[in-house]
Amino acid sequence: MPSREIVEAFAQRLEDGDFVGAIxxxxxxxxxxxxxxxxxxxxxxxxxxKERGVLAAFKEVRAVRVGPSLIEGDNVASRWIFSFTNAEGxxxxxxxxxxxxWQGDKLIExxxxxxxxxxxxxxxxxxxxxxxxxxxxxxxxSRNAARRICIDLLSILRxxxxxxxxxxx
Numbered sequence: 336m337p338s339r340e341i342v343e344a345f346a347q348r349l350e351d352g353d354f355v356g357a358i359x360x361x362x363x364x365x366x367x368x369x370x371x372x373x374x375x376x377x378x379x380x381x382x383x384x385k386e387r388g389v390l391a392a393f394k395e396v397r398a399v400r401v402g403p404s405l406i407e408g409d410n411v412a413s414r415w416i417f418s419f420t421n422a423e424g425x426x427x428x429x430x431x432x433x434x435x436x437w438q439g440d441k442l443i444e445x446x447x448x449x450x451x452x453x454x455x456x457x458x459x460x461x462x463x464x465x466x467x468x469x470x471x472x473x474x475x476x477s478r479n480a481a482r483r484i485c486i487d488l489l490s491i492l493r494x495x496x497x498x499x500x501x502x503x504x
Contacts (some may be wrong), residue, residue, distance in 0.1 A: 337437040342404050342411055345442070349398045351414075354386050362442045367445040395420040411435040419454070427454050 341361075348357035358366075358379060367375040368382060377381060391395055397418045404413040417429040431449035435442055 336409050337406065337411065339406065341437075341440045342406060346400050346404060348412065350400060354390065354396070354398075355383055358382050358386055361440075363438065366442055369444075369446050371448060371451065392421075393419045394422050394424070394462055409437050411437060413449065429453050 345357055345361045348354075348360065362379045362382060364379050365377065366379050366382060367377045369375050376385060395418070399416050401414040401416055404411050411434075413433045413435070415429075415431050415433060417431070418426050420426045421428070429449055430453060431447050434446045434448065438446040
């Protein structure tokens with residue numbers, strides 16, 4: 336089970352823009368990530384290479400965690416808003432839930448849940464990242480709303496974990 340301090344340190348690396356450093360420091364060598372229902376990408380080295388490719392494709396990538404991360408045993412749920420600005424200055428945002436499985440202080444699996452259609456839309460006036468610090472979230476992304484979404488996700492996953500683990504894959 337990760338400590339609150341470890342989860343906060345991981346989140347801070349992301350909010351500071353050190354995405355590659357977060358992977359290198361917190362992921363196990365055989366960690367896996369899943370984008371929605373896509374096949375997993377396995378291995379920290381592959382994950383670092385993929386992240387470097389994403390970062391190279393954009394002029395700027397920013398992350399803001401919405402509300403607290405919820406920790407339940409080895410599972411952590413967090414809501415994130417990412418902004419991706421291309422060379423032409425067009426910014427797209429992605430609102431996602433990250434569901435993590437930790438082994439002690441290391442991430443062994445991370446699943447990202449989001450609507451991929453979001454990346455086709457430009458940021459609107461009430462989209463976050465309008466302040467200089469990037470921490471000024473609109474009322475639309477309130478802490479209570481984020482907490483409700485994460486609690487709902489935790490409840491659904493907790494209720495279905497036993498059913499899923501009994502299912503023959």
